[in-house]
Amino acid sequence: MKDVMRVGIIGGGLMGREAASAFARWFVLERFPVRVELVAVCDLQDTLLDWFRQIPTVRLLTKDHRELLASPDVDVVYVAVPHHLHESIYLEVLAAGKDLLAEKPFGIDLAAARRIRDAATTSGRFVRCSSEFPFLPGAQRVIDIARSGKLGRLLEIHSCFWHASDLDPSKPVNWKRQVKFCGEIGVMGDLGMHVVHIPLRLGWNPARVYAQLQKVYTERPDGKGGFAACDTWDNAQLHCDLEVSGSTVPMRLEMKRLAPGATNTWWVEVLGTEGGARYSTAEPKTLWIFERQKEQRWIRIDLGFQTPFPTITGGIFEPGFPDCFLQMWAAYAAERAGALDGRFGCVTPDEAVRSHELFAAGLESHRTRAAVTV
Numbered sequence: 001m002k003d004v005m006r007v008g009i010i011g012g013g014l015m016g017r018e019a020a021s022a023f024a025r026w027f028v029l030e031r032f033p034v035r036v037e038l039v040a041v042c043d044l045q046d047t048l049l050d051w052f053r054q055i056p057t058v059r060l061l062t063k064d065h066r067e068l069l070a071s072p073d074v075d076v077v078y079v080a081v082p083h084h085l086h087e088s089i090y091l092e093v094l095a096a097g098k099d100l101l102a103e104k105p106f107g108i109d110l111a112a113a114r115r116i117r118d119a120a121t122t123s124g125r126f127v128r129c130s131s132e133f134p135f136l137p138g139a140q141r142v143i144d145i146a147r148s149g150k151l152g153r154l155l156e157i158h159s160c161f162w163h164a165s166d167l168d169p170s171k172p173v174n175w176k177r178q179v180k181f182c183g184e185i186g187v188m189g190d191l192g193m194h195v196v197h198i199p200l201r202l203g204w205n206p207a208r209v210y211a212q213l214q215k216v217y218t219e220r221p222d223g224k225g226g227f228a229a230c231d232t233w234d235n236a237q238l239h240c241d242l243e244v245s246g247s248t249v250p251m252r253l254e255m256k257r258l259a260p261g262a263t264n265t266w267w268v269e270v271l272g273t274e275g276g277a278r279y280s281t282a283e284p285k286t287l288w289i290f291e292r293q294k295e296q297r298w299i300r301i302d303l304g305f306q307t308p309f310p311t312i313t314g315g316i317f318e319p320g321f322p323d324c325f326l327q328m329w330a331a332y333a334a335e336r337a338g339a340l341d342g343r344f345g346c347v348t349p350d351e352a353v354r355s356h357e358l359f360a361a362g363l364e365s366h367r368t369r370a371a372v373t374v
Ligand SMILES: NC(=O)c1ccc[n+]([C@@H]2O[C@H](COP(=O)([O-])OP(=O)(O)OC[C@H]3O[C@@H](n4cnc5c(N)ncnc54)[C@H](O)[C@@H]3O)[C@@H](O)[C@H]2O)c1
Pocket: 010, 011, 012, 013, 014, 015, 016, 042, 043, 044, 045, 048, 063, 065, 079, 080, 081, 082, 083, 085, 103, 104, 105, 130, 131, 132, 189, 190
């Protein structure tokens, strides 16, 4: 008999439904110790609640998240709501005695992140934060290479997440473009967890940061014939110093909503004097490895489906977003069950707080036009 992890979702929008899709194909995971069941969903919109009616295991559909939290059927809650609601709902999840997979960011700012982390510690519940791209096969290979000790002296690191649809000024406003819902950190809160997860897990904690933040479009159509203010940062470039083995190593983190031509392009590059690796979701099968021997060469490898948690999917097939999202959930369920077995895990509360320390330092750096100690 496998353990059953019974999940409730608060926020059934874009990501809430993506989670439901991951649970619906859970059986593709091979020899996995945990079964998952989506049992309850909360959203404010009737059309979204109706969408979840097609999932036979869902027993509770509600517009009141307190009703979901009161349900003894729910073990784990996935919260995917606008950022200004993260802290209050995460704290209520913990107070209700449930485990939590929090969507990023971990609260709207640093103070909120610290309060959530402290409540998670006090509660003893299993809490992790969402970031799925490191679970792609190409990203896993970059992590392995970075950990292999074969890079020589570390030269530099790039970790970037680029969007482009905001280049269209006629794209209507939504809550992600307004500080009161998205937070003062703007695009850093929206895309930042995705770029810091691997560096922080590898021990690359920025010592200093110089931030360049850009607001480009300050209003957008409100969908009602008028315009609404957009006051969040659109693009953020964080130029960081790492102290590694007595040397200062540059690390550039980029979070962009205005990156020409980039559709959800997440990429990471690690360069050393002896070796390096680069992976981008723009070429989901392609891993680039640098080797310095008698001659220097970049080697292109056509990857297959070597995910951290094996599935029935053929080893030569291509992975995509729904696959890494399922793998992230598998990592959450495995770690919660004590079965991670040394594999890469989801973002911890301490890492989430460190991400916010960096973003807060980024805001200060931009304000003062100076490098700021993190
Ligand atoms: N991991 C990723 O790749 C990824 C991608 C996109 C968004 N996100 C994150 O997921 C979260 C949600 O983003 P989204 O794109 O799904 O947004 P969305 O707007 O599509 O969905 C949010 C949902 O929350 C519901 N909601 C609002 N207030 C609520 C309340 N009090 N109770 C219950 N439901 C409520 C809304 O009705 C909406 O359906 C955010 O934190 C965002 O940063 C993560």
